[in-house]
Each structure stands twice: as C-alpha cells, then as structure tokens.
Amino acid sequence: MSDNWLMHYRPEEKPFVQRMIELVHRASSRHSPVLTPFLDPRQVRIAENIARTVGGVVVFADGGWEGAERKRVLLAPDYWTPEPSEFELDWMRLEIPGEYLTLKHGDYLGALTGLGLKREKIGDLSVMEDGCDLVAAADVADYIRLHLNKAGRASVLVRQISREEYRRPVIHFSEREFTVMSLRVDAVTAEGFQLARGKILDPIKSGKLQLNWQTVTDPSLQVEEGDVISLRGMGRLKIMEIGGLTKKGRTLVRIGKYL
Numbered sequence: 702m703s704d705n706w707l708m709h710y711r712p713e714e715k716p717f718v719q720r721m722i723e724l725v726h727r728a729s730s731r732h733s734p735v736l737t738p739f740l741d742p743r744q745v746r747i748a749e750n751i752a753r754t755v756g757g758v759v760v761f762a763d764g765g766w767e768g769a770e771r772k773r774v775l776l777a778p779d780y781w782t783p784e785p786s787e788f789e790l791d792w793m794r795l796e797i798p799g800e801y802l803t804l805k806h807g808d809y810l811g812a813l814t815g816l817g818l819k820r821e822k823i824g825d826l827s828v829m830e831d832g833c834d835l836v837a838a839a840d841v842a843d844y845i846r847l848h849l850n851k852a853g854r855a856s857v858l859v860r861q862i863s864r865e866e867y868r869r870p871v872i873h874f875s876e877r878e879f880t881v882m883s884l885r886v887d888a889v890t891a892e893g894f895q896l897a898r899g900k901i902l903d904p905i906k907s908g909k910l911q912l913n914w915q916t917v918t919d920p921s922l923q924v925e926e927g928d929v930i931s932l933r934g935m936g937r938l939k940i941m942e943i944g945g946l947t948k949k950g951r952t953l954v955r956i957g958k959y960l
Contacts, residue, residue: 711916714747717747721737724776725748725751728758729757733777733778734778734781736775736787736789737773737774737775738819738838739771739773739823739838740772742913743915744914745760745772745774748776759776759777759779760775761774761775761777763788764825765824765864766836766864766867766869769825769836770825771825773788773789773790773838791836791838792836792837792861792863792866792867793834793835793861794833794859794860794861795809795849795857796858796859796860798856802853802855803830804828804852808855809826810823810826812851812852812857813835822838823837823838824837825870827868828870829868829871873959873960874959874960875958875960877955877956877958878954878955879892879954880951882951882952883923883952884952885920885924886912887905889930890905890932893930893956893958894932894938894958905919905920906918909932909934910930910932910933912928913929925943926940926941926943928940938956938957940954940956941956941957
C-alpha cells in the first residue's frame with residue numbers, strides 16, 4: 702500500500718494504520734481471522750477502509766452489547782462466518798458492597814488502568830449508582846476479578862455476568878444553549894467548554910481536540926448536529942441541536958456535556 706495512501710492519515714495515526722495493514726494482509730494470506738484489541742469508532746473506520754482497499758477481507762466488530770462504542774474487530778476472509786466466542790469478550794459487574802458512594806466513569810477506569818491494564822484491553826464501562834458493568838478482553842478477565850478490589854474511595858466486588866445481564870449505559874448530559882457567529886469547531890468548542898476563544902487555538906493546533914474521535918488541528922472545520930467533540934483535560938460534549946439564526950445573524954446551538 703503506497704505512502705501516498707497513508708498521507709490521508711495524521712502522523713500519530715500512522716503506526717496504527719501500518720499495524721492494521723499488517724493484520725489485514727495476515728488474515729488474507731493465512732485465510733484465517735485476526736482479532737484486534739478494543740478500538741474506538743475512528744479506529745474501526747480505519748480498519749474498514751483498509752480492508753476494503755486491500756480486498757478479500759471483511760470486518761466484523763463486537764463490543765459486547767448493541768450500541769457499544771469501543772469494539773474488538775475480527776479481520777476475516779470474506780467467506781468467513783464468525784462465532785460470538787471468536788471475539789474473546791468477558792462481562793463483569795463491579796459492585797460497591799454496603800457503601801453509599803457514587804463513583805464516576807473515571808474512578809472505575811482509573812482503577813483498571815492502575816492495575817497495569819492497557820486501555821485497549823477494556824471496552825465500554827456502564828456506570829450505575831450501585832456499581833459498574835464492564836466489557837473486557839477475555840485474557841485479562843481473571844486478572845481483574847483477582848486483583849480489582851477498590852475504585853476511587855470505595856471497595857468493590859467483581860463477579861462475572863453474561864452478555865444478557867450487561868446493563869446498557871445510561872448517558873447523562875448537562876445541556877446548555879448558546880449562540881455563535883459561525884459553526885467553526887473552535888467557536889463551538891470554546892463556547893461549549895466556556896473557554897475564551899483565544900485559549901482554544903493552542904489546544905487544537907497541538908492535537909488535543911478530537912471531532913468524532915478523529916484528531917483535528919484545523920480550527921476552521923465546520924461542525925454538524927450529532928458531532929461529538931473531545932478536548933483533552935476538559936471532557937466531551939455532543940452537539941444536540943443546531944437551530945436557526947438570531948436577529949443578529951448568530952446561530953443557536955444546544956450542546957450536551959457528558960457527565
């Protein structure tokens with residue numbers, strides 16, 4: 702695959718792209734499936750693009766529940782019919798026994814990565830008031846059950862559950878409306894995170910902003926309804942609605958910041 706084709710990707714994405722190219726060719730040459738770690742939506746799209754370009758290989762993805770954000774990808778010959786077990790997933794419930802504490806997504810994820818686990822081994826976390834349901838790679842499941850006993854300020858108990866028992870995440874937003882002169886990503890991000898317009902340019906140009914899981918460095922990119930914007934250190938927001946124009950020609954935008 703030519704370097705010219707790789708130019709479509711950002712420099713920091715190229716190691717991942719090269720790895721996906723290797724895995725796609727392996728699946729094709731060996732006529733057997735290859736399983737990836739958990740990928741984010743942008744990485745899944747890259748894998749699909751590479752498989753389509755190489756040809757003869759199809760992409761199957763499973764994150765443990767319908768609607769999963771993070772998924773493992775099975776790169777397989779185009780005649781392959783995958784079995785659910787080929788995705789090597791495990792489901793767990795992290796329970797807070799007898800403690801009236803409510804933990805956040807970051808508390809659970811921090812506890813897991815604090816065990817030395819790479820993020821690619823961990824799928825979606827569904828945080829509830831009484832604990833958290835988790836999808837993980839099967840090869841680290843026993844390790845998690847054996848060693849994870851605390852998250853944030855709470856003690857936790859870990860038990861295995863089935864796919865059917867996994868509770869879909871309930872996503873909570875803090876919604877807010879504002880107006881902008883244009884739908885440029887820098888303008889909407891600055892207003893969405895309540896930052897001065899001048900303070901958003903450096904984070905964008907240094908690669909700290911993602912639009913729909915893709916790093917962008919062009920502040921003039923236009924956003925659309927449904928887009929997800931992530932700013933490192935500030936969190937994530939979704940553009941819930943783009944309304945009409947005010948009398949002063951500004952566009953009304955309603956965003957939801959992930960809690």
